[in-house]
Amino acid sequence: MLATGDVFAGYAIERQLGRGGMGSVYLARHPRLPRQTALKLLNPELFADNEIRARFEREADLAARLEHPNIVTVYDRGIDDGRLWISMQFVDGVDAATIAHPVPAERALHIIEGTAAALDHAHRNGVLHRDVKPANILLADADGRERVLLTDFGIARPRDDVHHLTRTGSFTATLAYAAPEQLTGAHLDHRADQYALACTLYALLTGVAPFEAANPVQVIQGHLQSPPPSLRARRPDLPAAMDAVLARALAKRATDRFDSCTEFAAAARRALSGTGAQPTVFAGARSVPRYPQPDPYGDGGPAPRFAAPQPNPGYAPPPMPRSSGYRAPVPRRKGGRVAVAVLLTFTLTIGGAVTWVWQDESTWISDTLERSRAHKDLAAMSQAFPQMVPTGFADGPGFEGRECSAYANTKIRNELLWELTFQQADAKWSCGSLDSADTDYFFYAFATAAGAVEAVNRFRGETGDQGNASTGSRTDHHREQVYNGGYSGSAVVSTFSDSARERWVLVFQRGSAFTTVEADMPVLLADIARFPLG
Known part of the structure; x- marks a missing residue:
């Protein structure tokens, strides 16, 4: 562990921001430029693990492709004293998991819209995030307005990556937000991130994940078998149309979801405002993607041409500081405002197998379910x-x-x-x-x-x-x-x-x-x- 005043890879360490299963994140001073950066270091005992090291290096390579106002910027990476490191944009704010819940609907939609724009940009550039959740969404004050930034591409992978860097025996997406196809080891495309984004919206609006349970087996069963829970059951103040939007975004089959994250966010905005046609909730029919077939996420073809995110007429993100009933971020963690950097929440490993299809009878999840x-x-x-x-x-x-x-x-x-x-x-x-x-x-x-x-x-x-x-x-x-x-x-x-x-x-x-x-x-x-x- 580095201490205040230590110098690593030329960066002067100011303090530790967080620590996870794979490494630590420090607030550091750039060696040449007058700015603070977030410096992520892989734990030294993991350096010898070729797979983990490859995943860590890939995180920087993937994130470096993405230049978007709603995505945390990656500056540099390297190896120093036998440790891998990545330097990233420091975000002085909080993550969406630490603000007071339930979140007011306007603010929740603002967070989802910013995240949706980030995800669609990543998808257009051939990158799946695969771990979308409130803890990986950072909220910062930007000239009196709340800025939304997506972080932690630690388990992201290119669409055409056939050399999966996730071992058999480990599951690296946060279970509460994982799409059914991610649990079953089936083919993933951009709609797996959309499913996780829908789970995130539900969590922001209610304070709990859609299939939250103490037993992980029940969480798995919920994602795979249970119908999406009703928002109105927990938030009767919300329009009934919101349930229809979430039902489509949380469809068990990816083909029954929206074509993009921005489309999902726009449908949620219409439902909240009571304007426009509401989405069809599929009972089993396949929806037709707007981009040409074959699906580029399956054959490595050209990326889909998503429509650029369009601002909602008459809506602007609420100002900061807020004086009209809009609640400011209130960290749940003790100690007041917390400086949050990229990747405070690291890869979650759950004993089990990624490669699992619901019909497969030979994996840890089927063992746990006694089937x-x-x-x-x-x-x-x-x-x-x-x-x-x-x-x-x-x-x-x-x-x-x-x-x-x-x-x-x-x-x-x-x-x-x-x-x-x-x-x-x-x-x-x-x-x-x-x-x-x-x-x-x-x-x-x-x-x-x-x-x-x-x-x-x-x-x-x-x-x-x-x-x-x-x-x-x-x-x-x-x-x-x-x-x-x-x-x-x-x-x-x-x-x-x-x-x-x-x-x-x-x-x-x-x-x-x-x-x-x-x-x-x-x-x-x-x-x-x-x-x-x-």
């Missing part, structure tokens, strides 16, 4: 062997009081050394007893039948053969477990030939180094004979 392929396998095994494993996915009693636990990703939890052989399974029921003389059993489900066969063959290669037996579609492989040259226990590995169970493997195990296969195997086979395996 993944692994959960379906766990439920199917519960149904097939109701006396062996509990119903559902929670821990519970198994056969003769054994404690059973369900795992939707067995790579996270393999308790025994020999289980590493089956670590590629998608799901596992683990049932055991505190009595070492009892037989423990494990039910595994693999993604494919070939995967199950491969795991069983590998286990057979690691153990000694004690014969086979067949019962219906089930084949039991009797195995002697030997580790470090000595007997470790007896096991029976069961596979199935019928299509409903061919991806499943059952393992029964008992014994220890203090017994023998001659003593353990007969008991193990007797136990299996009385287990309710169907």
Whole structure:
């Protein structure tokens, strides 16, 4: 951490403005020009991460393309003392997340209109922001009027970027404002930013995000499944037409939204003023974009020609200071006016996967919602062997009081050394007893039948053969477990030939180094004979 008076990359540090997961932002004095800048530094421990470093450098490159009065200016970037840095325009103001909420409608629309103009400029230049939210909108006093500036292009990417710099296993958009296609890993275009802008408008007007919940799973479900919440339910003073505008901008399908952010903002302005035709709320029909097909966001063609933002007749941003009921920014943070620089809010990482389609059954979100392929396998095994494993996915009693636990990703939890052989399974029921003389059993489900066969063959290669037996579609492989040259226990590995169970493997195990296969195997086979395996 740099202290006041330190010099970094020629910049004299005045104070720290903020710190996030990727780095810190400092107020600094330019080494040659008489101005203050916001200096963002990547955390030194992240410098070795090639992906994070590439994302950080790309932020400056993307933002440097954009010259617009509603976008924070990037001046320079470089590397000094093993740390990446970016210098940016310092904005002495507050962000839209810290002002008093709910925000008066006129001011909220003024903020959205300025942000919409910034986003459309970015889109025309081939850049998606991908993290639009109140905290990334800065508000500053400019000659007595409120200026709106969009900041934090830290996770932005060009439209045609196919080398995504967001790892599988991390999600870098703020969940409360993320479009459905962003959650599902589907193709993104400019309308994903519009969706986030609509969420921002709702948050400004109500004080809460559209699908706000303590549980992130509920937030995801809201974006993917729930209809847009009504503004009028929280703000009965607003025109009913505002609900129709937000319903279109928050449509689950990008094709049902407005063609541009400016068009959305203009529709919201008309709805608020009660003038003009109101937008159609699509129930499933596809809207036709105004720019030629094919969609340039899909094939890398020319950028769409959006109409330039037109000022609303008779409306001007309210003056600052305000003396006619217009509330001035009141920071929620303790300490009064806060100097806000670019990127005070950094990339939000949420354990999970970006590449996820709602129909996909193999990712962390589907696991969390208990609708993944692994959960379906766990439920199917519960149904097939109701006396062996509990119903559902929670821990519970198994056969003769054994404690059973369900795992939707067995790579996270393999308790025994020999289980590493089956670590590629998608799901596992683990049932055991505190009595070492009892037989423990494990039910595994693999993604494919070939995967199950491969795991069983590998286990057979690691153990000694004690014969086979067949019962219906089930084949039991009797195995002697030997580790470090000595007997470790007896096991029976069961596979199935019928299509409903061919991806499943059952393992029964008992014994220890203090017994023998001659003593353990007969008991193990007797136990299996009385287990309710169907």
